[in-house]
Amino acid sequence: MSNGFGGEEIKQESSWRYPLGIFMATLVLCAIFLYYYVGPSVDDFSGNTPSPAITEEPVRVEIGGITFSPAANYTVFPRARRGGARDEVVLYALWPTMNGYTPAQRREFIENEPDSRRIDIVISKSSSMFSERDRFERLYLPETLDQSGVRTPYQLTKFNFREQRSNVPTNGYSDTELFVGTDADENLAAIFCFKELDEVKSPECWREYEYGETIEVSYRFKRPYLPEWQALDAAVRKFVEGLDQTSVTAGQ
Template identity: 50%
Template sequence: MAQGSYNIGNEEVKEESSWRYPMILFFATLVLCVVFLYHYVGPDVEEIQGNKPRPTINDELIAITIGKQTFNVPANYTVFPRDRRPGEREVLALYASWPRMDGYVPARRNDFVENEADARRLDILIQQKKTPFDELERLEVLYRPHLLDREGTPYDHGLTQFSFRQGSELAPASGYSDKELFLGETAAEETAVIFCYPADADRVVPPECFREYDLTPTVTVKYYFKRPYLAEWRRIDEEVHTLIDNFQAK
């Protein structure tokens, strides 16, 4: 019925369109559906800013500067979309598949995305140096005072194992008490300080090992690998060094 008007006595009576209220209800329902769908399936703020992990097969080189050192990194080695834009960073998160040391490819999605206990994913952080100490100075100044035995115990794979003191009522635990420390000599005849989380069935995150070494006076490299590959630590260390060296702009 079209909108119109007529007079009753001396008063004008207007007729409203019969489509007005159904259309208002329709558009209100449509807006609510859009809001509902965006809330549950749309990107959140973290995704829009590129702060959530998302693999890519793009291998375009990205120029990123950390601590005055520039790196040319293929995009499929980057963990976060935010790092696929060139510029300066304080930290750059990368990953690679061991032992090929290649970036993300769909054929190895389980290693990169699922993060299982035996995943061959290596996580690598290139970051501005946080302390004035190098790796060996950190060992002597920060770690050794909290060890149970300064000499350690001989371990497999050319490593020496150390344990940290646990906390008590009189002496609180250090920040290392949930880890084990290993020392070993790398292929380059350097002392490597390796931390490992002990295997524990109750752990939500699979146990990992990691090492942090100095790349330049202002930049460090910290890499993680799953504990089942501790036997291959020396080869992993050598390949991580080679990979990062190749990324450095000459």
């Protein structure tokens, strides 16, 4: 600070102040940019981003009054590994061994290949007032082209739905085929499969069935394994039953 003409005080500012301010502003903007593109998202913090686990530590999850205890390497989302009460738990396993995630099998679990052996399993609270048989008889069958269906070589009857057209409303099933059979417990099994079309790169099949009075289980698998559906279905149901700690405790 010095005196100028007329005795006025003149303040001398440091030459590095403005460059430093620009540098700090640029640094903050870069940090925000990096966080936005590569930093954890809200879903990451809440555990809603799929992330495999290698530990086999059991996790206790309570759904609809039933306690299930899958190993952590069967869980898809980190939130499930916190345990406690949940509306659903999403799991995966490899067919036919039904083992959980391992780094050596990462490709099978992570990639969506047409012949992937991964089975996706969701255990959730019941949300439908209809049983699997009721859904078939009341909802699906009336929408098929031929209610007699066509027999297949693998103990299933195939049903086709109306094709989707721009001027005709559809039932929402037009891109799928329905296969109906009887599982090992003599229950009706209704299995939907996406049609094998060029635009469907990795077609899947799925079934949803009741587990007790409060739980429903749905599972998905790749269409090439449809001929093995009976063994696959039995393996999934045995797997889910093995996770049920409530029934184990009651049997002791």
